[in-house]
Amino acid sequence: MKTLFIGYGRMGAALGDAWLATGLIEQLSIVDPGLTGAGGDGRYTRLADVPDEAFELIVLAVKPAYASEALAGLSDRQCAQACVISVAAGVTQATLSAALGQRCPVVRAMPNTPVLAGAGCTGLYAGDELEASQRTRIGQLFEAVGLASWVTTESQLDAVTAISGSGPAYYHLFSEALAQAGVKLGLTAELAGALAAQTAFGAATLQQQRHADFAELRLAVTSPNGTTAAAIEVFENGEKLRDLVEAATAAAYRRSVELSQNS
Ligand SMILES: NC(=O)c1ccc[n+]([C@@H]2O[C@H](COP(=O)([O-])OP(=O)(O)OC[C@H]3O[C@@H](n4cnc5c(N)ncnc54)[C@H](OP(=O)(O)O)[C@@H]3O)[C@@H](O)[C@H]2O)c1
Known part of the structure; x- marks a missing residue:
């Protein structure tokens, strides 16, 4: 699955490194202003430098305040065939979809810090536009770092946050x-x-x-x-x-x- 991470701090790196290690993802591009040794090789400090090619999965792992701005910078080609997973706490699907100009489906994920040790808990929410095969694949990705459960309403993510997030x-x-x-x-x-x-x-x-x-x-x-x-x-x-x-x-x-x- 051709994957782009926007933000590769604590949570982004925990997920990306685990998915690479388990072979769930073979090809990873990363954009993060703090990357050392960036420049080609799939590692970039600015989204504008990422090649204009199609990704299947785009993981948004920046602080919530930067979420909309980061998504708005994606090109049509980069997100045309993608599913976006956002781990940004509290940024709603409506806000994320609006920033993306409704160009692709969005999944909200609420992981917790034990994900860093492969023993996390993640609540997942997606609207009806997410295909069943994508739902299965995304569930598998989060099961690689602990327990993953889909919730049926977006507001249940607030309950997941109160129980396992915090x-x-x-x-x-x-x-x-x-x-x-x-x-x-x-x-x-x-x-x-x-x-x-x-x-x-x-x-x-x-x-x-x-x-x-x-x-x-x-x-x-x-x-x-x-x-x-x-x-x-x-x-x-x-x-x-x-x-x-x-x-x-x-x-x-x-x-x-x-x-x-x-x-
Ligand atoms: N850590 C957790 O346990 C946890 C749990 C649930 C959800 N989350 C969510 O995960 C997200 C990331 O949290 P974190 O703890 O991983 O934070 P973090 O360690 O600060 O990582 C965020 C990374 O994104 C980079 N960044 C900032 N603006 C960017 C942009 N426009 N494009 C690409 N990269 C950019 C930051 O670089 P700079 O530092 O140089 O700005 C930083 O390396 C947050 O939205 C948070 O709500 C975290």
């Missing part, structure tokens, strides 16, 4: 708090950090088992009257933790809607 930060915050609590209980910062990180990894690994049920996993380590039960009682008292998670994700959702409305 989600890694929630887990990092919990690990940070757990490590700090470990220090208060007398551990060195180094050991408390290592225990928090490895525990997050171990718990996530158990959660990935087939048919894993979160509540069952929790109950399996919670003996009546034991140490875990003492801690869980504090978390669950008056459903404090669940209420906090609900309020926090609702705030992320509202912010995502706001950003989309201003895109």
Whole structure:
């Protein structure tokens, strides 16, 4: 699949490098002003220098503020047979399509940072104009860097953003708090950090088992009257933790809607 990346920063490079490594894409052109050693060989610092040829896939991975400007610079030939995938957070399909002059179908993707480690989560949305074969191919591309799921309405991407897009930060915050609590209980910062990180990894690994049920996993380590039960009682008292998670994700959702409305 002849592919052009517009923007090859953290997210663009994570996707492009993974797709090349897995052989899902054989030919890659990149445009990014920060490229070193650019000039031919499929690497350019300006879109205007990219050859005027047809691409099958164009991946937009610039910051949201530059999304429309970058797409508007594509030539008719470059996008005539292409499907555009945008990972720009909060930039709506209407905005992207308008910038493209409706010249090709657009897919919005909402990945998260673990994509950088091949363990990401991506919500995908496309309108009816996307062909079934393109949908399958694009699903495969994102499955190469983790879990990929199509949502049926564009507004569901705001929910994906609130759960998995921002989600890694929630887990990092919990690990940070757990490590700090470990220090208060007398551990060195180094050991408390290592225990928090490895525990997050171990718990996530158990959660990935087939048919894993979160509540069952929790109950399996919670003996009546034991140490875990003492801690869980504090978390669950008056459903404090669940209420906090609900309020926090609702705030992320509202912010995502706001950003989309201003895109
Ligand atoms: N990182 C994440 O976890 C994540 C998650 C979900 C979605 N996203 C989305 O992914 C997009 C990229 O994020 P990122 O974290 O990868 O940002 P990044 O590391 O700053 O990468 C963006 C790259 O695009 C380049 N660029 C700027 N204007 C350009 C143009 N007109 N043409 C070509 N390249 C251009 C930038 O170059 P300069 O630095 O020289 O300007 C930079 O190298 C954002 O829209 C973000 O919303 C990221």
